[in-house]
Amino acid sequence: MRVGHQGAAASVVAPAPTRPIWTASIVVLLLAGLTILHLLLSNYQVGLATEILIFGALAMSIDVLAGFAGRTSLAHGAIFGVAAYVVIYAVTQLGITPVAAFLLGVVGATLVAALFSLVSVRASGVYFLLLTLALGMIVWGICLRWTDVTGGENGLRGTLRSGLLRDARVFYWVVLVSVALLSLAMWRFVRSPFGLTLRGICDSESRMHSLGYNVHFHLFIGFTLSGFFAGVAGGLYAFFNNFVSPSSVALLQSVQGLLMTIVGGVGTLFGSFIGSAAILTLQNVVSSYTERWQSVLGIVFIVIMIFAPEGLIGAARSFLTRVLGKHPRRR
Amino acid sequence: MNRRQFLKSTGVSFVVSGIGAAPWISAHADAAPIKIGVLAPLTGVVAAGGREMVEGTQFYFDGIGNKVAGRNVELIIEDDASNPDTALQKARKLVEQSNVHFLMGNLLANTGLAVANYVKENGTPYFIPIIAADDLTQRGRINNVIRVAGYSASAFTHPLGDWALKQGYRRILTVSQDYSFGHEQCGGLVQVFTEGGGEIVQQFWHPLNTADFSPYLGQIANTKVDAVFVMENGADATRFLQQYANFGLKGQIPLISAMNTTDQSIIRTLGPECEGIVSAAHFAEGADNPTTQKFVADYLAKFNKIPSLFGFSMYSGAMWITLAIEKLGGNVEDREALLAAVRSTELIDSPLGKPVKLDPYGNPIYDVYVRKVLRRADGKFWNVPIETYPNVSQFWKYDPETYMKQPPYSRTFQGIKKS
Numbered sequence: 001m002r003v004g005h006q007g008a009a010a011s012v013v014a015p016a017p018t019r020p021i022w023t024a025s026i027v028v029l030l031l032a033g034l035t036i037l038h039l040l041l042s043n044y045q046v047g048l049a050t051e052i053l054i055f056g057a058l059a060m061s062i063d064v065l066a067g068f069a070g071r072t073s074l075a076h077g078a079i080f081g082v083a084a085y086v087v088i089y090a091v092t093q094l095g096i097t098p099v100a101a102f103l104l105g106v107v108g109a110t111l112v113a114a115l116f117s118l119v120s121v122r123a124s125g126v127y128f129l130l131l132t133l134a135l136g137m138i139v140w141g142i143c144l145r146w147t148d149v150t151g152g153e154n155g156l157r158g159t160l161r162s163g164l165l166r167d168a169r170v171f172y173w174v175v176l177v178s179v180a181l182l183s184l185a186m187w188r189f190v191r192s193p194f195g196l197t198l199r200g201i202c203d204s205e206s207r208m209h210s211l212g213y214n215v216h217f218h219l220f221i222g223f224t225l226s227g228f229f230a231g232v233a234g235g236l237y238a239f240f241n242n243f244v245s246p247s248s249v250a251l252l253q254s255v256q257g258l259l260m261t262i263v264g265g266v267g268t269l270f271g272s273f274i275g276s277a278a279i280l281t282l283q284n285v286v287s288s289y290t291e292r293w294q295s296v297l298g299i300v301f302i303v304i305m306i307f308a309p310e311g312l313i314g315a316a317r318s319f320l321t322r323v324l325g326k327h328p329r330r331r
Numbered sequence: 332m333n334r335r336q337f338l339k340s341t342g343v344s345f346v347v348s349g350i351g352a353a354p355w356i357s358a359h360a361d362a363a364p365i366k367i368g369v370l371a372p373l374t375g376v377v378a379a380g381g382r383e384m385v386e387g388t389q390f391y392f393d394g395i396g397n398k399v400a401g402r403n404v405e406l407i408i409e410d411d412a413s414n415p416d417t418a419l420q421k422a423r424k425l426v427e428q429s430n431v432h433f434l435m436g437n438l439l440a441n442t443g444l445a446v447a448n449y450v451k452e453n454g455t456p457y458f459i460p461i462i463a464a465d466d467l468t469q470r471g472r473i474n475n476v477i478r479v480a481g482y483s484a485s486a487f488t489h490p491l492g493d494w495a496l497k498q499g500y501r502r503i504l505t506v507s508q509d510y511s512f513g514h515e516q517c518g519g520l521v522q523v524f525t526e527g528g529g530e531i532v533q534q535f536w537h538p539l540n541t542a543d544f545s546p547y548l549g550q551i552a553n554t555k556v557d558a559v560f561v562m563e564n565g566a567d568a569t570r571f572l573q574q575y576a577n578f579g580l581k582g583q584i585p586l587i588s589a590m591n592t593t594d595q596s597i598i599r600t601l602g603p604e605c606e607g608i609v610s611a612a613h614f615a616e617g618a619d620n621p622t623t624q625k626f627v628a629d630y631l632a633k634f635n636k637i638p639s640l641f642g643f644s645m646y647s648g649a650m651w652i653t654l655a656i657e658k659l660g661g662n663v664e665d666r667e668a669l670l671a672a673v674r675s676t677e678l679i680d681s682p683l684g685k686p687v688k689l690d691p692y693g694n695p696i697y698d699v700y701v702r703k704v705l706r707r708a709d710g711k712f713w714n715v716p717i718e719t720y721p722n723v724s725q726f727w728k729y730d731p732e733t734y735m736k737q738p739p740y741s742r743t744f745q746g747i748k749k750s
Contacts (some may be wrong), residue, residue, distance in 0.1 A: 026420070040498060042425035042427060042428050043427040043428075044423050044426075044428035045423050045428065047423050047427065048448055051420075059744045072698060137351075137473070141727060147741060147742065148743075152510060153441050153510040153511060154441045154444050154511055154512060155444070155445070157448040158448075159448075159452065166452075168427075174388060180481070188635055241416070241419060242449070242452075243415065243416075243419060243448055243449075243450060245415045245416070245441050245445070247414050247415060248416060284420065284424065286425075287410050287412070287417075287421075289408070291373040291374060293374075293408060293410070294374060
């Protein structure tokens with residue numbers, strides 16, 4: 001496989017499904033671990049685990065584009081936030097049932113993603129990055145200023161979970177199952193023939209074009225679907241937080257999602273959860289001990305970038321192959 | 332590379348697990364302390380105010396030996412990062428992991444509203460000495476959210492509007508930051524002022540973090556008005572007051588302001604450009620009564636600065652809650668009793684120098700000072716009362732039920748009386 005022009009970030013495309021049994025058993029073990037995990041944790045830690053899953057799904061949706069289509073988006077935080085806004089608005093202002101509101105939120109996010117992709121798929125590299133950044137900022141501006149609908153600076157509040165879902169552990173289960181299904185969908189998507197065309201585009205847009213593929217249409221579908229995934233995560237977040245404000249659609253949200261992807265390893269999909277766990281845990285633990293927690297986070301990122309530029313999963317993978325005496329990963 | 336990488340990653344994981352283990356080790360230190368969760372923005376746009384909040388809280392509890400009703404007090408301080416999502420995360424952590432008995436703090440309205448929405452679900456008492464969002468003690472009040480030693484945004488600008496009328500002002504122009512704290516403070520003044528026969532000539536709303544006010548100042552210079560009302564927070568306040576003076580408007584058009592614009596956190600960095608500005612508030616550091624002056628002197632001695640609203644409010648809020656806990660005999664585990672005790676407690680001997688009670692909606696009733704910024708003998712500036720409005724309700728002179736039927740103040744609703 002040819003190394004993409006995106007440099008280190010895109011070069012670590014996931015290995016071909018050589019040993020699906022291995023992958024499957026790891027996933028099964030992980031799921032089993034996650035299901036018993038909550039028995040050992042306090043309510044707050046279960047909440048944190050829920051958040052890690054939700055943001056992991058967001059990071060994964062970014063990875064679908066960044067790792068496989070070579071398009072690094074800074075609009076996914078905004079798409080994620082739009083879903084959260086729509087869900088809470090629909091429940092509190094329109095009086096729709098939470099489930100219907102959730103679907104509406106996902107549809108809304110997908111539409112926004114479709115709109116964004118119409119504007120941005122023709123660009124690539126840094127131009128794509130800047131375009132999506134600008135689009136995300138527009139959403140943020142609207143959420144901040146359209147006070148009648150979005151509540152402006154104060155955001156929207158509501159109580160979305162009722163009955164059994166109020167219990168943190170039950171909600172964790174629901175999120176675990178939803179995120180597992182969602183990641184399965186993303187995993188299948190990037191391995192589907194269509195997903196392979198995205199990888200082809202990542203490697204060489206002109207070659208795919210000359211082979212007769214409608215490159216822009218493929219990217220449009222890819223972006224929209226990845227927006228759909230981010231939207232599902234955003235909808236779940238609305239239920240988790242019962243609250244949404246402009247900070248949920250701000251640039252920082254997109255950057256944080258992207259950082260999770262990078263820390264976990266771009267192109268590894270499941271690394272997103274590692275990244276999300278690493279960042280959220282660090283944030284929560286370190287900020288209780290020092291006001292300088294952002295500096296600590298910054299230093300950790302720099303260390304990761306220097307010593308594990310291919311992300312934690314990538315680093316672990318190359319470490320394992322060396323220890324087991326296998327040939328280094330295929331390019 | 333390989334070995335180095337291994338060493339690095341194991342090193343990092345040891346550090347991480349070490350940090351993770353610390354809270355478990357320290358958890359069993361004391362028998363049964365009263366645990367108080369303090370949320371304050373120690374990073375982000377309002378970090379300076381957040382640090383003063385922590386100072387004020389610690390100053391009070393240190394002053395009483397960190398003991399209330401025979402029980403030790405344990406303050407667990409968390410940074411809300413000036414961000415509502417972080418505030419919510421930290422509130423969850425304090426309640427569900429640290430098992431605090433109650434929460435207090437937060438600075439920005441959006442962080443307070445987010446936390447209030449969370450405690451509404453689980454009933455944890457939440458005290459907000461700084462959060463001024465009107466509706467938390469009005470249309471959207473929550474049983475377990477009490478504004479001890481705090482104020483609702485429009486409560487002090489109502490009397491300021493009345494005061495402006497009494498000065499003979501008939502035409503006022505307002506300049507304000509464009510967010511709900513600004514809308515509410517402006518609305519309070521505008522409603523009372525227009526209902527009393529005044530006219531609002533124009534209202535400028537500018538985004539937070541406006542660097543250059545000259546477009547507004549130019550228009551103000553060309554408009555014939557009796558006074559300008561300004562509501563600014565943080566760096567905007569400093570910039571506005573400096574540019575107002577630089578434009579030559581100071582001394583030409585009287586400036587009246589929301590209390591936070593001439594708060595110590597702003598004017599301690601300013602020179603004569605802040606002198607003479609009139610605002611209305613419950614607290615005036617220059618008030619001529621012994622308790623206030625003792626508090627100011629002690630604070631000045633300890634922190635080398637005159638206390639701001641943030642330090643003062645958290646100090647007094649902590650005092651209020653402490654009085655209530657004393658009354659309960661230290662039984663903070665009974666939430667309902669704690670809330671009831673706080674509600675029925677009268678704050679005495681606070682730096683305000685006057686007793687304060689809560690109204691039935693959980694908002695304090697203050698004697699409101701109209702204050703003027705004056706120069707002290709040592710060259711520092713402070714707010715000195717020039718007039719007092721006794722027993723001001725958050726509903727001013729309106730009937731609470733009627734008042735709450737009108738929409739909350741916003742950019743589109745300022746309570747302007749059509750004449």
